[in-house]
Amino acid sequence: MATETKNHRLFTQLIDESFSVVNADVYNLYITLSKYTIRFGVEDNIRHKFLLLEDYTLTKTFNPLQLVRQLREIILEHAFLSTVKWHQVRVGIKNQKFTFLPGTLYQAEAAEEYLKLHSEIDEFHDRVYSYQHPSLDMVTIFATDQYLPTFLQATFPPDIIQIRHQVSAFIETLLHITERSAQKRLYAYVEQDYLTLIIIKNNQLEFGNVFYYATPEDFIYFLIFVMQEHELNPDQDPVTIWGDVLHDSDLFDMMRKYVRNLQMGKKPSGLSYSYKFEEQFDHRYLEVFSLHYGE
Incomplete structure (x- = not known):
């Protein structure tokens, strides 16, 4: 593998001994992408x-085309990723170009117009998708730059590809792994620069959004603001968090200062994991695991 021109680095690699490309036709390949990471499960x-988890950190990724080029380089380094016949390929995208709509109001031909009311869409480069949540009367409408679906369809059989927004995957996962409660519950997914907040009550979505934060102060402002707007008490109500935050980080210390009942999330129940995954904290990599849920 060339090293001088690469702008990615393998940060974590976990592979169970039972993993075999011969069995790929019964394997699902999950891919998540952001400006800073590309992850495979x-x-x-x-x-x-x-059976497998790989986490790549990225550098010098400033636009969607560069991100897709890095994805292509990583896949080419793993020749089997594109040459074997997977059962399904699910890809989770992360951005703020999404909105929710009641399923009873949704009309497929108007999806782009719905999204334009909430997000700035590039008509020449963005493709608009929708996802009907099987557990809710709700559709998530979202957009991604055309470079990604073009690459995916050239690399994998189009009929096995599913593109989803990470917010949709997070919501579906929470609906499956949390107990039904008449009380509002706040769940957070923490990434570099982005905070996803979801509130669920009685197995229904009360609130969902992705916030960009530049400083820890921005981060805690969004968290407390959403709690107050939805009548949740930072001194009493629990907040469960997953993602790229460590117990000894400044961000976690700040959260504990303002939220008294802070809980670290666990890997989704109902699934099993290679013993190799025990090397990682349970609250890490939910974004990959969450692509299991939904249809």
Whole structure:
């Protein structure tokens, strides 16, 4: 592998001994992308067991085209990623170009117009998608730059590709792994520069949004603001968090200062994981695991 021109670095690699490309036709390949990371997961669709996890950190990624080029380089380094026949390929995208709409009001031909009311869409470069939540009367409408679907369709059989917004995957996961409650519950997914906040009550979505933050002060402002707007008490009501935050980080210390009942999330139940995954904190990589849920 060339190293001088690469703008990515393998940060984590976990591979179970039972993983074999010969069995790829019963494996689901999961891919998540952001400005800072590209992550892969492989799940045995028969046993519902995760066998592989790879996490790449990125540098010099300033636009969607550069991100797709890095994805292509990583896939080419793993020749089998594009040459074997996967059962399904699910890709999770992360951006703020999304909105929710009641399923009863949704009309597919108007999806782009709905989204334009909430997000700035590039008519020449963006493609608009929708996802009907099987557990809710709700559709998530979102956009991604055309470079990604063009690359995916040239790399994998189009009929096995699913593109989803990470907010949709997060919501579906929470609906499956949390107990039904008449009380509002706040869940957070923390990434570099972005904070996803979801509020669920009685297995229904009360609130969902992705916030960009530049400083820890921005981060805590959004968290407390959403709690106050939805009548949640930072001194009493629990907040469960997943993502790229460590117990000894300044961000976590700040959260504990303002939110008394702070809980770290766990890997989704109902799935199994290679023993290799025990090397990681349970609250990490939910974005990959969450692509298991939904249809």
